[in-house]
Structures are given as C-alpha cells and as structure tokens.
Amino acid sequence: MGLDKLSQLYRTILLDYAAHPKYAQPLEILDQEVRLINHSCGDQVTLQVKFADDEGSEMVKIDQIACLASGCTIFQASSAIMTEQVLGKKLSDVTKMKAAFYQMLEGHDLAEDDKKKLGDATLLAGVSQFPARIKCAALPWQAVAEAIERKQEGK
Amino acid sequence: MGRSWTEIREDFPILKSKMNGQPLVYLDNAATSQKPQVVIDAIAAFYQKDNANIYRGTYELSQRTTDLYEGAREQVAKFIGADRSEIVLTAGATASLNLAAFGYGLPVLRPGDEIAVTAADHHSNLVSWQEAAKMTGAKLVYLPLDLGGKVDVERVKKEQIIGKKTKILAIAQVTNVLGTNQPIAELINLVHQAGGVAVIDGAQAAGHLPVDVKKLDADFYAFSGHKMLSQTGIGVLYGKKKLLEATRPLFFGGEMIEEVGLTSATYKKAPYKFEAGSQNVSGAISLGSAIDYLTEIGLDKIAAREAELGKAAAAGLRAIPGVRVYGQGGGIVSFNLAGIHPHDLATALDTQGIAVRAGQHCAQPMMNFLQVPGTVRASFAFYNNEEDVSALITGVKEAKEFFHGLR
Ligand SMILES: Cc1ncc(COP(=O)(O)O)c(C=O)c1O
Numbered sequence: 001m002g003l004d005k006l007s008q009l010y011r012t013i014l015l016d017y018a019a020h021p022k023y024a025q026p027l028e029i030l031d032q033e034v035r036l037i038n039h040s041c042g043d044q045v046t047l048q049v050k051f052a053d054d055e056g057s058e059m060v061k062i063d064q065i066a067c068l069a070s071g072c073t074i075f076q077a078s079s080a081i082m083t084e085q086v087l088g089k090k091l092s093d094v095t096k097m098k099a100a101f102y103q104m105l106e107g108h109d110l111a112e113d114d115k116k117k118l119g120d121a122t123l124l125a126g127v128s129q130f131p132a133r134i135k136c137a138a139l140p141w142q143a144v145a146e147a148i149e150r151k152q153e154g155k
Numbered sequence: 156m157g158r159s160w161t162e163i164r165e166d167f168p169i170l171k172s173k174m175n176g177q178p179l180v181y182l183d184n185a186a187t188s189q190k191p192q193v194v195i196d197a198i199a200a201f202y203q204k205d206n207a208n209i210y211r212g213t214y215e216l217s218q219r220t221t222d223l224y225e226g227a228r229e230q231v232a233k234f235i236g237a238d239r240s241e242i243v244l245t246a247g248a249t250a251s252l253n254l255a256a257f258g259y260g261l262p263v264l265r266p267g268d269e270i271a272v273t274a275a276d277h278h279s280n281l282v283s284w285q286e287a288a289k290m291t292g293a294k295l296v297y298l299p300l301d302l303g304g305k306v307d308v309e310r311v312k313k314e315q316i317i318g319k320k321t322k323i324l325a326i327a328q329v330t331n332v333l334g335t336n337q338p339i340a341e342l343i344n345l346v347h348q349a350g351g352v353a354v355i356d357g358a359q360a361a362g363h364l365p366v367d368v369k370k371l372d373a374d375f376y377a378f379s380g381h382k383m384l385s386q387t388g389i390g391v392l393y394g395k396k397k398l399l400e401a402t403r404p405l406f407f408g409g410e411m412i413e414e415v416g417l418t419s420a421t422y423k424k425a426p427y428k429f430e431a432g433s434q435n436v437s438g439a440i441s442l443g444s445a446i447d448y449l450t451e452i453g454l455d456k457i458a459a460r461e462a463e464l465g466k467a468a469a470a471g472l473r474a475i476p477g478v479r480v481y482g483q484g485g486g487i488v489s490f491n492l493a494g495i496h497p498h499d500l501a502t503a504l505d506t507q508g509i510a511v512r513a514g515q516h517c518a519q520p521m522m523n524f525l526q527v528p529g530t531v532r533a534s535f536a537f538y539n540n541e542e543d544v545s546a547l548i549t550g551v552k553e554a555k556e557f558f559h560g561l562r
C-alpha cells in the first residue's frame with residue numbers, strides 16, 4: 001500500500017522531535033519575535049530569538065531561542081530540529097542552512113558539507129516526496145530567516 | 156428511469172486516473188468539482204468553432220459568440236428562477252460577494268448600521284463585509300449558532316438580533332465546513348421585516364440542490380461555476396432588478412459604458428454595467444453546459460444522492476474509535492482523528508489515493524467555534540460511490556494503525 005511511502009516520511013525519530021521540543025519555553029529577554037501562520041492548515045509558530053551581544057560584527061550568533069509551534073507533526077518536528085540546529089550558530093551560517101534546507105525540500109541532493117551543517121534537519125528529506133507538505137517543514141526556517149533579516153535591517 | 160449513478164460516474168474521465176499510484180478517490184468536491192466530458196467538450200468545441208470577442212464584432216462569428224454568451228446567461232437565469240437581466244456573470248463567488256459588499260453595501264451602509272453574519276461563513280463572505288463595515292462605520296453582528304453550526308432562529312427572534320438596525324444579512328445557504336443547510340428562508344423573512352437586504356452565498360448550494368431565488372426571496376445570490384462542474388473563473392451574482400440598479404460597478408472600462416465624455420461616462424443597464432472588459436466566454440459556455448447536464452439528472456436526485464453518501468461516510472467514520480465527526484450535511488463531512496493533526500491524516504490518505512481537504516477551509520472563525528486548529532473534510536459529489544465511502548473509512552483506519560504503530 002501507499003503507506004510504505006508514508007513510513008519514509010513519518011520516521012519515529014521525527015515523531016520524537018515533534019513530541020519533545022527542547023526549546024519551547026518563552027524567553028524572558030529577547031531581541032526578535034516572529035509569528036507566522038500557515039493559513040491553509042492552521043500551523044502557527046512564534047519564534048523568539050536573542051542574539052549574542054556583539055553588534056555589527058560578522059560574529060553575531062543566535063544566543064537563545066524559543067519556538068512555540070502548534071500544528072502538524074512535520075511542522076512540529078521541523079520546528080524542534082531547527083531550534084537545536086541553529087542555536088549558537090552565526091547568522092550567516094543560519095542563512096546558508098536555510099538555503100540548503102529549502103534545496104533539500106525541493107528534492108535536490110545536498111553536498112556532504114551542507115548535510116553536515118543541517119544535522120538532523122536532513123531527516124526531513126522525505127518531505128520532498130510530498131509537495132503539499134513542503135510548507136509545513138519550511139515554515140520554522142522561514143521564521144528564523146525573518147528574525148535574522150529584521151535584525152540585519154536594524155528593526 | 157434516468158441513467159444509473161454508475162453510468163453517470165463514467166462521464167467524469169478524471170475519476171479513472173490515479174494518485175500516488177492508487178485509483179483516485181476524489182473527495183474534495185466542496186473545493187472544486189470534477190468536470191464531465193460534455194462540459195470539457197463544450198469548451199473545446201467553443202475554441203474550435205465559435206471563438207471571437209463578444210459584442211464588438213461586426214461579423215457573423217462574433218455575433219454567434221455573443222449569442223452563446225447571452226444564451227448561457229439565459230440558462231443561468233432559468234436554473235435559479237430569475238430573469239436574465241438579473242444575472243451578472245462574474246469571476247466566481249468571491250467576485251460576486253465582493254460586488255455585493257462594495258457595489259451595493261458600501262453606498263448604502265451608514266455608521267451604526269448592522270450587518271448580520273455567522274461564524275460558519277466562508278472568508279470570502281466574512282472578510283468582504285468586515286472591510287465594508289470598516290469603511291462605513293457599520294457593525295458586524297454574529298448570529299448565534301447551535302452546536303451543529305446552524306443559526307438558532309428562535310434566539311435570533313427572541314433577542315431581536317435581526318432588527319431595525321440590520322441593513323444586510325450575509326450568509327451561506329450551505330456552509331462549507333459542516334455542510335449545514337441554514338434556515339435561510341426564515342432569516343430572509345426576518346431581514347425583510349427589518350427593512351434589510353439578504354445576500355446569500357450559494358457557493359455550496361448551487362448545483363447541489365434545487366435553487367429558486369424567487370421562492371427564497373433572496374435579494375442577492377452568489378455562486379461559482381467551478382464548484383458545479385464548469386471551469387474556474389466564472390461565477391454568478393443574481394440581484395433583484397431594483398437592487399442591481401442601485402449597485403455601483405466595481406470595474407470600469409470597455410463594454411460597460413453607454414456614452415463616454417472627457418470627464419465622465421454613463422453606464423449601461425444591469426447586468427452589463429458590471430461586466431467591464433472582455434469576458435470569460437468559454438467559462439460562461441461551460442457553465443451553461445454544466446447546467447444542462449445537472450438539470451437533466453435532476454437537482455432533487457443529486458441532493459438525495461450526495462446526502463446518502465455523506466451520511467454513509469459519517470456513520471462509517473463515527474464507528475471508528477477515536478474519530479470525532481463535527482458535522483455532516485449533504486455530501487460534506489468534517490472530522491478529526493484523536494491525537495493526529497488533520498494535515499498528517501490527509502497525507503496518510505493522500506498516499507492511499509484519497510483526496511480530502513485538511514485545515515481551516517477558509518473559515519477560521521468556524522474553527523474557533525469548533526475549538527479545533529482544523530478539520531479533515533471529505534466532500535462527496537453525486538458521481539462518487541459507495542466504494543469511495545469504503546475507501547475513506549478503510550483509509551482512516553489504516554492511517555490510525557500506522558500512526559499508532561509509530562508510538
Ligand atoms: C461557502 C463558500 N463561499 C464562497 C466560496 C468562494 O468561492 P470561490 O473561491 O469560487 O470564489 C467558497 C469556496 O470555497 C465557499 O465554500
């Protein structure tokens with residue numbers, strides 16, 4: 001049955017991520033808060049970020065992060081993985097990771113280097129087989145990219 | 156005796172196709188219907204034999220095209236019991252509802268006036284009136300719903316929720332999340348007693364049950380062609396003659412004018428003043444063809460068949476432990492499986508060849524009313540069959556086992 005295809009998408013480890021997000025406690029001090037909603041399915045994410053405090057330099061990092069996500073399994077898993085993967089990373093690296101992640105969702109093979117950078121986010125490669133679900137996996141990355149963009153535009 | 160449902164199903168070529176390697180079980184008819192071969196042929200024949208721009212030509216072909224377009228208007232009029240002068244051809248229900256809200260509502264609404272709506276309505280109805288309210292200082296009033304999403308008419312009467320201040324009632328005849336058949340005849344009566352006007356969103360009703368706008372005494376009635384077997388980009392706004400005359404056009408340009416001076420112009424009479432620019436002729440023709448097809452089967456029979464399939468699906472789903480059915484009306488059934496997000500369930504069904512819609516269905520206030528982030532909606536048309544019902548029920552059971560097996 002078609003459910004074989006399904007098991008490539010819903011891997012147990014993803015369900016674990018979705019059920020046990022590590023960074024879902026609201027931050028007390030934060031620099032940016034981004035709220036995104038996928039209107040077609042109702043997935044909602046509020047992403048809070050505190051940047052490491054060395055303004056202007058090339059070395060700004062994501063110092064603290066909280067991702068409050070409610071929605072489907074793919075979305076929740078992607079949210080949880082994203083937070084773990086970007087925490088402590090330089091903003092320029094996160095931007096590259098997002099680009100690589102999107103490439104993967106579009107079904108492109110990734111260079112080893114990119115795979116390494118994305119870590120467990122590569123567990124979501126199966127989503128590319130489900131075009132209707134790409135938005136679910138992409139939304140948390142879109143949120144972090146927006147937080148970075150706002151920071152860089154000095155908002 | 157007419158043709159059997161099995162024979163009728165054969166008219167829809169897409170139903171023989173596959174999705175994810177499985178035979179397609181198309182249960183998203185409330186989003187858009189599939190098209191019978193006659194409608195597909197009518198569109199092709201138009202482009203092969205009759206295509207020219209309408210009204211403008213001085214040659215025979217253009218006249219023929221114009222006759223086809225106007226013939227479609229006539230068919231629509233007959234289909235809903237109206238006069239052809241009361242039929243505006245639009246781009247769809249959304250365009251029709253926007254025309255009612257901004258062409259009719261905007262000029263007549265005053266600060267403090269009330270627009271009666273419901274939380275069960277589609278965004279295209281709700282948001283248009285929200286905007287019209289913001290622009291005029293009018294107020295939206297939400298009619299009380301019972302647990303099934305149906306307007307509680309007794310309460311509306313007792314608490315005089317539709318009253319002197321009510322200028323407009325804007326409501327779906329059949330709602331798109333639960334398929335609720337609203338008591339619109341009573342509500343229309345109430346709004347008329349209050350001196351207001353009823354705008355009925357018939358997107359989920361037209362083509363699914365017999366509609367007679369005169370019997371309903373609807374003032375405006377909106378629907379889409381693509382939800383009733385024709386192509387996208389064509390729809391209808393019916394309006395009582397006097398009201399259409401009072402309605403301002405939203406688009407200005409070619410063919411809607413009478414005389415154009417340097418600083419101002421006069422407009423044609425309704426419905427032509429609303430049809431600026433080159434129109435969707437193939438859309439109109441496909442709509443006419445769909446109307447013929449539906450009428451031949453019979454709208455009463457269609458309504459009964461869709462309700463039969465909807466009920467069977469709801470009963471089968473309710474029998475699965477963990478499934479909650481929020482409501483069923485006609486061919487529409489909305490439900491959830493405990494612990495599984497609707498989107499995940501829809502993907503599991505997708506891999507089994509079953510097309511359903513999952514999410515908010517353009518009805519966020521309704522999701523809040525049901526207190527869910529979303530639902531899975533299966534919507535049956537008369538060309539679905541009992542096998543499709545079984546496929547859905549088996550599909551949900553298999554999905555349940557799959558997800559529980561992962562735990
Ligand atoms: C009740 C209702 N009203 C309005 C619409 C809008 O129709 P369209 O998207 O064809 O303009 C829909 C379509 O989903 C609907 O279900």
